[in-house]
Amino acid sequence: MTVPVLVTGMGVMSSIGTDLVAFTRALQDGTSGVVAVPASVAGPARLAAPLPAFDLAAALHGCTALDTATRDRVRRAGRRSPVAVQASLVAAAQAWQDARLPDHAVAPERVGLVVGGNNLTTAYAFDLYEGFLRQSAYLPVRYPLHVQDTDHVATIADGFGIRGEGCTVGASSASGNMALVQAARLVGAGVVDVCLAVGAMAPLGPLDLKGLAAISALAPAGAPSLPFDRTRRGMVPGEGAACLVLESAASAQRRLPPGRATGLAAVAGTALVLDGPASGAPSAAGETRAMLAALTAAGVTAADVDYVNAHATGTPLGDAVEIDVLDEVFGAAGARPWVNSTKALIGHCLGAAGALEAVATVVQLRHGFVHANPAPAPLSTTTCRLVGRSAVSASLRCALSNGFGFGGFNSAVVLAAT
């Protein structure tokens, strides 16, 4: 990092909790948001970890430390937005107040925004098609605005008065980590003092589900499919959004009271490297390179890592390749980090996964535990300490969060206690 980058606020919307307090408790308890979804026009019976229905106004009302003007502006900006944008707004509101931005403001031009996720609106467009064929005159007038991924950026910036640099970034299932990479880079380079990194929700439509099932990526219904378990049969799609406020240490020192000035955690290092076929198969070499590059950027070695939040999605090949890579990287350093995959509890949140899992990593760093990895028949590993069916108390100082995406995206973020 060019300048130290801190996480000074977090917000989360997930199947196991729609605010940080509930999310933390659920991680400690090992609560799973995975449910069986019956067969429908959208496809056969399957597993999923859906986001509970919520009301934007009520959720914003629950952010009691938000100032009235911001709350009203956010509510107005998102009142008629698609639910995925509203989820981003709520996560951002939680993070905004967690970072004490209402009372300890930063000039709008010094606040940036990076939203991770691509193809966020395929289900939105698909759901409109039948009506469109019947009567095209009734196509929602705001369709050209809402169909863009950048609608998330536009609406969050509008609601919170963000006037620095902003954009969407995409790296398939590594998009969440990529948002952290880019946000940290903007802060580190001094382009902005504060940058929101958002992992955006992508509701899946029938085409998406069928497509994933056809390439055997999706766990069928009938039996649980858990990361790092011998009987895993594919990933469980999860719905969620998360926001992390990244900030330069200097800015945090200037504006925050002593108890919060050192932030919740440090983004000590990040890396994303391309290595892998377009077909989506994992690359051991790419994963290894990403992890080592992030550690180097953080100025630490594998021996310093206490905990790895794995990408592991529950696919037969992906989990096997990752655990071998972890054994190689940490075996060579003589290290034995704790390892789990938050996807066991919240499903695979696709573009948002890296952001939700970064929040989970910071929560575990701060509260001194590693959450359950409830695989009934865990894969054997020579180096990693796979967490079992219950959370374990652990003193953590340095953590690594992996994110891999179809098409050769390999990323890792090092988060450190402050």
Add this chain to the structure above:
Amino acid sequence: MNPVNRRDRVVAAVLRSVVEVLPDLDPDTVSVDGTLSDLGANSIDRVEIVTLAMEDLAITVPVTEFQRVRDIASLVDLLRRHSP
């Protein structure tokens, strides 16, 4: 439907759409007097109000016919002419 009821139905649909698109307006102050711009509607808002009203009334109106609409009253007249 007699002409008075038809006009009432159109007015109700337009006012519902206005309140939907411009939520900060006090519904009690919204009437067919004046223009949508007066109420604070921008260009996208105006198209949206018209589209929502058409869908509410289950009618469609050719785009060209909106050229002569100058205010809410003339909008109501146009939609009424295309209503059953």
